[in-house]
Amino acid sequence: PEILRTNLASVILQMTALGLGDIAAFPFVEAPDKRNIQDGVRLLEELGAITADEQQTAYKLTPLGRQLSQLPVDPRLARMVLEAQKHGCVREAMIITSALSIQDPRERPVDKQQASDEKHRRFHDKESDFLAFVNLWNYLGEQQKALSSNQFRRLCRTDYLNYLRVREWQDIYTQLRQVVKELGIPVNSEPAEYREIHVALLTGLLSHIGMKDADKQEYTGARNARFSIFPGSGLFKKPPKWTMVAELVETSRLWGRIAARIEPEWVEPVAQHLIKRSYSEPRWERAQGAVMATEKVTVYGLPIVAARKVNYSQIDPALCRELFIRHALVEGDWQTRHAFFRENLKLRAEVEELEHKSRRRDILVDDDTLFEFYDQRISHDVISARHFDSWWKKISRETPDLLNFEKSMLIKEGAEKISKLDYPNFWHQGNLKLRLSYQFEPGADADGVTVHIPLPLLNQVDESGFEWQIPGLRRELVIALIKSLPKPVRRNFVPAPNYAEAFLGRVTPLELPLLDALERELRRMTGVTVDREDWHWDQVPEHLKITFRVVNDKNKKLQEGRSLAELKNALKGKVQETLSAVADDGIEQSGLHIWSFGELPESYEQKRGNYKVKAWPALVDERDSVAIKLFDNPLEQQQAMWCGLRRLLLLNIPSPIKYLHEKLPNKAKLGLYFNPYGKVLELIDDCIACGVDKLIDANGGPVWSEAGFTALHEKVRAELNDTVVDIAKQVERILTTVFNINKRLKGRVDMSMALGLSDIKAQMSGLVYRGFVTGNGFKRLGDTLRYLQAIEKRLEKLAVDPHRDRAQMLKVESVQQAWQQWINKLPPARREDDDVKEIRWMIEELRVSYFAQQLGTPYPISDKRILQAMDQITA
Numbered sequence: 001p002e003i004l005r006t007n008l009a010s011v012i013l014q015m016t017a018l019g020l021g022d023i024a025a026f027p028f029v030e031a032p033d034k035r036n037i038q039d040g041v042r043l044l045e046e047l048g049a050i051t052a053d054e055q056q057t058a059y060k061l062t063p064l065g066r067q068l069s070q071l072p073v074d075p076r077l078a079r080m081v082l083e084a085q086k087h088g089c090v091r092e093a094m095i096i097t098s099a100l101s102i103q104d105p106r107e108r109p110v111d112k113q114q115a116s117d118e119k120h121r122r123f124h125d126k127e128s129d130f131l132a133f134v135n136l137w138n139y140l141g142e143q144q145k146a147l148s149s150n151q152f153r154r155l156c157r158t159d160y161l162n163y164l165r166v167r168e169w170q171d172i173y174t175q176l177r178q179v180v181k182e183l184g185i186p187v188n189s190e191p192a193e194y195r196e197i198h199v200a201l202l203t204g205l206l207s208h209i210g211m212k213d214a215d216k217q218e219y220t221g222a223r224n225a226r227f228s229i230f231p232g233s234g235l236f237k238k239p240p241k242w243t244m245v246a247e248l249v250e251t252s253r254l255w256g257r258i259a260a261r262i263e264p265e266w267v268e269p270v271a272q273h274l275i276k277r278s279y280s281e282p283r284w285e286r287a288q289g290a291v292m293a294t295e296k297v298t299v300y301g302l303p304i305v306a307a308r309k310v311n312y313s314q315i316d317p318a319l320c321r322e323l324f325i326r327h328a329l330v331e332g333d334w335q336t337r338h339a340f341f342r343e344n345l346k347l348r349a350e351v352e353e354l355e356h357k358s359r360r361r362d363i364l365v366d367d368d369t370l371f372e373f374y375d376q377r378i379s380h381d382v383i384s385a386r387h388f389d390s391w392w393k394k395i396s397r398e399t400p401d402l403l404n405f406e407k408s409m410l411i412k413e414g415a416e417k418i419s420k421l422d423y424p425n426f427w428h429q430g431n432l433k434l435r436l437s438y439q440f441e442p443g444a445d446a447d448g449v450t451v452h453i454p455l456p457l458l459n460q461v462d463e464s465g466f467e468w469q470i471p472g473l474r475r476e477l478v479i480a481l482i483k484s485l486p487k488p489v490r491r492n493f494v495p496a497p498n499y500a501e502a503f504l505g506r507v508t509p510l511e512l513p514l515l516d517a518l519e520r521e522l523r524r525m526t527g528v529t530v531d532r533e534d535w536h537w538d539q540v541p542e543h544l545k546i547t548f549r550v551v552n553d554k555n556k557k558l559q560e561g562r563s564l565a566e567l568k569n570a571l572k573g574k575v576q577e578t579l580s581a582v583a584d585d586g587i588e589q590s591g592l593h594i595w596s597f598g599e600l601p602e603s604y605e606q607k608r609g610n611y612k613v614k615a616w617p618a619l620v621d622e623r624d625s626v627a628i629k630l631f632d633n634p635l636e637q638q639q640a641m642w643c644g645l646r647r648l649l650l651l652n653i654p655s656p657i658k659y660l661h662e663k664l665p666n667k668a669k670l671g672l673y674f675n676p677y678g679k680v681l682e683l684i685d686d687c688i689a690c691g692v693d694k695l696i697d698a699n700g701g702p703v704w705s706e707a708g709f710t711a712l713h714e715k716v717r718a719e720l721n722d723t724v725v726d727i728a729k730q731v732e733r734i735l736t737t738v739f740n741i742n743k744r745l746k747g748r749v750d751m752s753m754a755l756g757l758s759d760i761k762a763q764m765s766g767l768v769y770r771g772f773v774t775g776n777g778f779k780r781l782g783d784t785l786r787y788l789q790a791i792e793k794r795l796e797k798l799a800v801d802p803h804r805d806r807a808q809m810l811k812v813e814s815v816q817q818a819w820q821q822w823i824n825k826l827p828p829a830r831r832e833d834d835d836v837k838e839i840r841w842m843i844e845e846l847r848v849s850y851f852a853q854q855l856g857t858p859y860p861i862s863d864k865r866i867l868q869a870m871d872q873i874t875a
Contacts, residue, residue, distance in 0.1 A: 008032055008040035009075045013049055016061050017069040046206055047079045048273055067183065072175050073101050076204035081176065083270070084200040085185045089192030092134050093200050094180065098172040099133040100246055100258070105165035106136070108232075116160035124234040127194070128260035130201060130246070132234065140166060198260055202244055203270045209244045210256065211264075211302050219243060219256065222300030227254040235259050264304040271299050282312045282319060284327035286334060289385025291320040313383045320383040322371075330370045334385065338392065340403045351410045356438035357423035357472065359543070365412055373409070377402055422472035427451055432460060436470070446560060448543030449473065453550050455558060456578045456611040458571060459632035463564040466546045467514045474509065475500055477544045481518065484536040492528045499525065532871045553609055565827045572632065578608070579615045579630045587617060590627035593651055595709040597628065602637075602704055604630065619644025625651070639832055641702045646692045648709070649716050656688060659721040664728055672728065674735040676742075676768075686773040687731055691723040692716060694778035730781040731773055737788040738768050744795055752802040759809050760791055763847065780841070787844050790852035797851065808850040815863050816843055822870050835873055842866050 041059065044050045049065030052058070061069070064082065071078035077097035084093035099105070108116045123139065125131035140161075144152050156163040180187065202209070210219030210227060217239060218228050227248055229236050235243065242264050245256030268275060275297050282293040293312040297305035313320045328334035332345045351364045379395075382388045395402065427434045435452040449470055453461055469477045478500035482493050493499045503521045511517070519530050537545070548567055549560040558574065561567050568575075587604060589597065604615045615630035616637035626648045631637040675683045695716045696702065703709050741764065749757060767784050769775070776784055798805045819839055823831055830836060845861045 008036050009043040009047075012037070012040045013044060013061075013065065013069050013075050016050060016059060017066065022058060043207075044075060046274060047075055047204065049075060049079075070183065071179055073097055073172065077101060079204040080201050081180065082185075083203040084197075087192065087196035087200050088188050089197045089200055090180060090185055090187045091189075092192050092197045094173055094176045094187075095137045096130050096133050096197075096201065098169055098176055099137075101172050102165055102168050103162075105162050105169055107160045107162050109160070112160070119159045126234060126238070127240070128198065129233050129235065129258045130198070130260050131194075136161075137169075195263075195266070198244070198262055199266050199270060201260070202262060202266060205244045205246065206267070206271050206274060207300060208246070208248060208256070209242065209262065209267065209299070209302060212239055212241050212243070220302065221248070221256075222302065224301055225254065227256045229259045230255045230257045233257070233259050235261070264302075267299055267304045268297055271304075275299050275304070279310075279312065279315055282316065282323065284323045284333065286328075289328075289334070291323045291384065311384075313387075317381075317383045321378075321380065324382070324384060324388070325371055325374045325378065326367065328385065328388075329374050330367050336385065336389075340401075344403070344405045347405050347407050347410060351407070353438060354418045356440040358418050359440045361440075363411055365410055369409075373405075374403065419472070422470070424470060427466075427470075429462065429465060432457060434461070442543070446547045446549065448545065448547060450547040450549050450560070452555075453548060454611055455550055455552055455571065455574060456608060456613045458550055458568060459575050460614050461564065464513065465510045466548075466564070468509050469544060469546065471509075473544055475504060477540070478503055478518065480540045480544055481515075481535060481537075484539040485530065485534050489528070489530060489534050492526050493522060532874070569827065575632045578613055579632060588628055588630060590622065590625070592619075592626045592628070592648070595648065595706045597706075599705045600628065603634075619648060621647040623647070635830065635832065638702075642693070642696070645696060645702050645709075646689060649692055649696075649713060650688070652713060653717050653720060656691070656721040656724045657684060660684065660687075660724055660728060663721075663725045672732055672735065674739040676738070682770070683731070683773070684728070686771055687727045688720070688724050690727050690773040690778055690781075691720050693774060694723055694727075695719055697778075727773065727778060727781065730785065734768065734781065734785050734788060737785060737792070738764065741788065741791055741795070744792075750799075750802070753798055753805075756794075756798045756802060756805045756809060759813075760794065763791065763844075764788070767844075783841065783844070786855055787848065790848045790855055793852035793855065805851070811863060812843065812847055812850060815846060815866055818867060819843060819870065822874070839866060839869055839873075842869065 041050070044059075044065065047064075047068065048062060049068050050059040051062055064079075067082055068075050068078040071081060073081070077100055080097050081090065081093045084090045106116070106120050108120075120132075123132045123135040125135065143155055147155060153163050155161075156166060177187065207222040210221040212219050218226055219239075221227050225248070227245070229239050229243065229245070230249075240261035242262050243256065243259045244262050245260075246258035247256075249255050249257055276299075278296045278298075279293045280296070282291055284290075285292045288311070291312045292309050293315065295305065295308045295310040296303060297308070329341070329344075332341075332348070334341065348364070355361060355363045378388070379391050382391050423438070425436055427436055434457075437450045437452065439446050439448065439450065441447050451466070468474060475497075479496045482490065482496040482499060485493070490496075499522065502525060503518060506521060507517045512520075515532065515535055519532075523529050542562075545562050547560055547562060548564045550558045550567055550571055552558055559567055559570060600617055600619070602616070604617055605612050607613070615632065616634050617628055617630050618637040618641035620627045620629045620640050621643040626644045629640070631640060672680050672683055696712065699712055699715055703712050741760075745757060745761065767776070767787055772784075773781070794805065823836065823839075826836065842861060843866065845857045845859075846863065846866065848855055848857050849861050
């Protein structure tokens with residue numbers, strides 16, 4: 001190619017080989033341009049053919065350069081042939097380099113471009129134009145053997161090949177082969193691999209590589225040159241990410257001719273004398289036990305390695321030593337078994353724990369102090385974990401305590417001592433001993449004190465007492481609570497710290513709930529009563545509220561939060577799984593029809609690992625039978641046991657339906673058909689279940705032994721029939737009243753009465769529903785009838801004065817909304833307790849007092865009394 005023939009590299013190489021001195025000083029008849037001389041010298045340096053002397057004023061041949069001077073081709077091409085010896089592709093290299101030494105033998109007449117392109121396309125390779133020469137060479141060799149000289153000429157003409165250039169190509173190949181033979185370079189007989197051929201070619205074309213732009217059909221080349229693959233190339237339509245070209249020709253733009261795909265990793269091994277390395281982000285890496293950095297490797301500005309992780313120890317040993325000490329030794333970011341390291345981390349953790357407990361950052365000495373400690377003792381050639389291990393193996397024999405901390409050196413002078421009584425390591429609740437941890441990280445979810453609760457113990461931990469906090473934070477907590485009061489109330493307790501200290505000086509912590517004790521003492525000191533709704537826990541800093549963290553048997557966190565009740569609810573399934581371990585011992589049974597299991601324990605404990613798993617067994621109603629199952633709390637146990645015991649009694653007692661049919665008056669029988677919520681038989685079953693409940697309650701509640709069951713069974717058997725008849729009579733009166741009310745609710749409605757009627761319907765749906773007899777219970781049947789009679793009285797007044805009815809209804813609604821919000825905050829199991837259920841019936845009594853006062857209530861009732869009752873339950 002033209003660019004290769006005009007380069008002075010070959011002349012400079014031969015003159016240097018002959019010892020003719022500096023080309024710039026040679027007495028040429030017509031001296032070449034200095035820039036061309038510089039280009040030639042630069043190319044020879046690129047090829048590794050010459051090196052400059054120490055003064056950079058003269059050049060001498062390298063051993064490689066002397067070999068290059070013996071080959072009858074341009075130095076670039078000669079370099080390819082010599083490199084091919086290492087890769088077993090000398091034959092292909094000689095074919096390609098001899099082709100590059102002449103004008104392309106393929107012709108493309110202006111008037112026959114399409115025809116010539118069709119002929120030449122069979123020699124194309126989709127990844128390399130260089131291999132097209134090899135394909136063409138093999139084709140010509142086969143044809144030349146099979147044809148006469150004249151036939152071969154005609155073939156060349158037919159295939160648009162220049163016969164004279166083909167002959168020139170073959171002559172140069174023959175010369176190359178002769179020189180290669182003289183140099184003792186073996187020629188391969190088997191075809192070489194793509195990579196081997198192109199790595200050999202790459203050694204002569206290092207300044208002709210290019211990286212494709214992401215969004216353009218253009219390449220960035222050496223020294224930031226911009227070129228495109230020539231349209232005649234086989235790679236033009238699908239250009240590779242990286243390419244090398246035989247020549248760069250500038251016409252309307254810079255074109256790369258004769259191109260091939262290469263990979264950037266092929267460049268580094270053959271361009272060691274040209275590559276430049278830069279390093280960034282030196283950092284300590286625990287896994288490698290050394291300082292690593294990101295290396296970038298470039299050739300002529302092209303990033304052949306964009307980001308490679310390398311060991312930095314040979315590049316900047318001093319920095320590596322510093323980072324090793326800071327990160328591995330001072331910060332403890334190192335996986336090692338050295339005893340001093342383990343003990344030092346333990347001591348540091350103890351001092352850091354003091355900071356977390358006291359919520360201060362002025363106890364532990366700074367990292368620079370610890371760095372100085374290690375820096376003064378460790379050898380200067382220790383720059384990585386491997387170096388340290390080797391050094392320590394020798395030095396520790398003489399001074400095994402050389403690197404051991406003492407606790408006193410880790411604590412700053414003047415730091416206050418932290419009392420273990422104020423900041424305990426464990427929280428004691430009954431027989432439970434729960435680990436405490438401390439975190440001083442404002443904004444973090446677990447900032448403050450955390451109680452670690454093993455999953456098997458979760459159902460045994462009671463939330464009461466935790467609101468008192470640990471002694472070390474108690475004063476701050478009480479101050480924060482006083483400051484959370486509304487200003488008109490808060491001004492009675494100023495300054496808050498004084499009142500907090502006076503409070504803590506008089507009370508016994510955990511004896512009462514915190515707010516109960518605080519309200520009592522503030523009232524005693526000032527005479528001012530603080531209402532429960534005046535306290536605003538949401539204004540108390542988060543670190544003053546205990547965090548509960550539930551952990552598994554490997555002490556790994558399962559879930560954490562500030563509400564123990566919410567955690568219990570969220571992890572109920574997992575707690576039940578731990579109970580299944582206890583159930584494996586055979587206590588759980590199913591398909592039971594008689595009491596055949598002896599005494600049923602009211603609670604059950606089994607040791608599992610380090611913990612006692614506690615569960616509460618109960619009978620469970622399974623319709624046709626009962627089962628024994630374990631529950632994670634006594635509230636659910638009690639609810640299940642009642643229903644299960646009822647079912648077991650019914651399974652062992654003749655049905656009272658026949659007796660009911662005989663003894664129930666016809667009017668009562670007819671009244672049962674007013675049941676708007678299902679079949680009559682369902683209602684009768686409901687009455688029977690209610691009767692059993694009444695008799696269980698009358699005889700002291702659920703029994704837990706076979707003897708107790710036998711005695712209860714006899715009493716229920718004897719009294720159930722008459723009890724059910726009594727219940728059915730009351731139910732008939734209730735349903736008759738409901739029927740009469742519903743008749744009055746039908747028809748056209750005056751708009752002024754609409755809200756009142758809607759409220760009545762909602763109230764009735766809560767009193768009479770499918771299963772209401774058992775749901776309300778025997779004791780409430782009379783009350784239910786009275787509440788329905790109150791509705792009848794209300795309907796009479798509503799038609800006369802709907803505005804008065806609306807005013808009274810709004811008062812009830814206000815209480816009912818407060819009750820709904822309150823009950824939603826209670827744990828689901830707690831909502832079923834008798835004292836909680838009683839609030840709902842108090843609201844019914846409030847309705848009687850507003851709408852049918854003449855019917856009377858069993859006790860004084862008002863809005864305030866109901867709200868106070870809720871507060872007492874909350875407390």
